Amino acid sequence: MLIKLTDVLAYDNKVMQIKTPLEMASFDSKLGSFPIVNKSDVELLITHTSKKNITIEAKAYITISIPCDRCLEPVETKFDIDITKDVDLALIDEDRINELDETNYIMGYELDVDKLIYGEILLNWPMKSLCSDDCKGICNHCGKNLNQGECDCDRTVLDPRMAAIRDIFNNFKQ
Numbered sequence: 001m002l003i004k005l006t007d008v009l010a011y012d013n014k015v016m017q018i019k020t021p022l023e024m025a026s027f028d029s030k031l032g033s034f035p036i037v038n039k040s041d042v043e044l045l046i047t048h049t050s051k052k053n054i055t056i057e058a059k060a061y062i063t064i065s066i067p068c069d070r071c072l073e074p075v076e077t078k079f080d081i082d083i084t085k086d087v088d089l090a091l092i093d094e095d096r097i098n099e100l101d102e103t104n105y106i107m108g109y110e111l112d113v114d115k116l117i118y119g120e121i122l123l124n125w126p127m128k129s130l131c132s133d134d135c136k137g138i139c140n141h142c143g144k145n146l147n148q149g150e151c152d153c154d155r156t157v158l159d160p161r162m163a164a165i166r167d168i169f170n171n172f173k174q
């Protein structure tokens with residue numbers, strides 16, 4: 001959704017209150033495409049403080065399905081967006097992009113709500129996605145989800161450090 005900011009610039013301290021749906025159905029980044037399973041409308045409060053300086057307040061709740069790093073089962077991850085941005089519309093686009101973050105959510109006098117929210121999700125993307133802290137992951141041999149039970153594979157030699165210790169131990173015995 002693109003919002004025209006020209007109206008709010010009509011006079012100092014003018015306030016615009018808008019509620020708009022988030023258009024994106026998935027979060028697409030270089031890490032992949034993650035489905036958005038639940039989302040609220042975006043509530044915006046835009047204030048023209050003075051001299052083309054505006055404050056954008058945005059609130060939204062978004063739930064994204066991210067696979068567990070170990071077992072790949074989907075993990076519903078909640079993002080609680082509550083941000084305030086000060087933007088100087090007197091700057092030309094290029095200067096403003098340098099001053100803000102890489103996500104360029106304002107072009108000319110238009111606010112791209114999806115881009116604004118996208119940038120916030122990206123900033124808050126979890127370093128780790130785990131279905132539970134003690135997730136056992138999947139077997140490297142047969143691919144079985146080990147949270148659902150053990151498989152018959154011998155996984156004791158998978159760690160090369162352990163294999164090295166075993167070699168030393170065997171040499172010692174000979």
Ligand SMILES: [Zn+2]
Pocket residue numbers: 068069070071072073130131132135136137
């Ligand atoms: Zn897991």
Ligand SMILES: [Zn+2]
Pocket residue numbers: 139140141142143144151152153
């Ligand atoms: Zn296995």
